[in-house]
Amino acid sequence: MPKILDISAHKIVNSRGNYTIQTKVTLDNGVEAVACVPEGASKGKNEAISFPVPQALEVINTAINELLKDEDIENQERIDNLMLTMDGTSNKRNLGGNSILSVSLACARSASLTKGLPLYFYLAQIFDDAKRFHEKIINEKKFPTPIFNIINGGVHSANRLSFQEFMVIPNKMDFENSYDAGVTIYQELKEILKMNNMGVGLGDEGGFAPEGLNILKAFELLKQASQKNFKVGSDIMFGSDVASNSFYHNKEYYINESNLKLDNKNMVNFYLTLLKKYPIVYLEDPFEEQDLKGWQALNESVSDIMISGDDLTVTNMKLLDSALKLGLLNTVIVKPNQIGSLTETLGFIKLAQKYKVKTVISHRSGDTAEDSFISDLAVGVASDYIKAGAPARGERVAKYNRILDIFYELRSM
Ligand code: PGA
Ligand code: ZN
Secondary structure (H helix, E strand, O other), X not given: OXXXXXXXXXXXXXXXXXXXXXXXXXXXXOOEEEEEOOEOOOOOOOOOOOOOHHHHHHHHHHHHHXXXXXXXXXXXXXXXXXXXXXHOOOOOOOOOHHHHHHHHHHHHHHHHHHHOOOHHHHHHHHHHOOHHHHHHHHHOOOOOEEEEEEEXXXXXXXXXXXXXXXXXXXXXXXXXXXXXXXXXXXXXXXXXXXXXXXXXXXXXXXXXXXXXXXXXXXXHHHHHHHHOOOOEOOOEEEEXXXXXXXXXXXXEEEEHHHOEEEOHHHHHHHHHHHHHHOOEEEXXXXXXOOOHHHHHHHHHHOOOOEEEEOOOOOOOHHHHHHHHHOOOOOEEEEOHHHHOOHHHHHHHHHHHHHOOOEEXXXXXXXXXXXXXXXXXXXXXXXXXXXXXXXXXXXXHHXXXXXXXXXXXXXXOO
């Protein structure tokens, strides 16, 4: 069995111009692999602690390097558990979630290389002996559906739009056609913005971030951009990552661009009005993470839309369990760096799938073009969705392009 010879990390720069870490794992058979960790801007309060870069590097290059020397690379669970035990806290405040995750992912990647398997298939094997992969990806040809965030607001832009992400979601198309739809609509939206003398500058996730929008205008733009080439409401559906933590103060939601200040009851009504006007099928973090009454009220008022937890559940099994008991959601975001290890991420996905909760494997707003681990993960566990921003900017398209690669690779099987 190949064993870990050395683990080392150094800093690199991410898509937001901030430093992050890149970790390399070298095995005693000469195989080596690297992994990079992304960075969020709108974070849940219960996410794993991310160490400042110099501190994370120190932890990886010394404590974790010593801890994992000579470990069997094919035992991912043991590798992760050794780090979790050494850390000994619920939020990874002793070793840092970013330190642990980068090692965890680099180990999985080097194990896949040493076994001569594509990463997605190695992940499928350690997930559930590749059962779901065979059923969904190979037999049903059901690849994760991409969710394209093509208008950016919230903390990902400076345009004062309160909702963070306005998304188009291809419906009942294969991955290639879905990607094509995302690209076509993105280019059409750019033309519309130019024609209206609006800015075509981009936000953190590659979506356009013009000034002067409000929520209705943003959805109207999605509609205009989509309807030229697609049937809105059947080919293309809409969604939003509201990321409402960022505009919730003193129990009210401040939608400043429309001079609105709404309590959770009025917020439910606001959503119901939007749902009547537009084919919205996905709402992420529609309420602040502690405003559970708001979550429950929305869940009781609608039946056929995805209500998705991100800041609420932070890829944490315990939080998903209690969200389910309280009836708050039917969909979850999966971000490996919210929890800080691969093993825990896989456990979270398994729990979601067990309860028929839809999964959306997700990038972060500060990401790297060098790493598309989440794409292999999305295919390996046959996630329902993947969200990686707009179909533009290197660090975003790296994720979608990798799935396209896999799609072509597996098409003939
Ligand atoms: P973040 O946002 O990566 O900035 O936290 C992405 C999201 O909320 O989905
Ligand atoms: Zn989110």
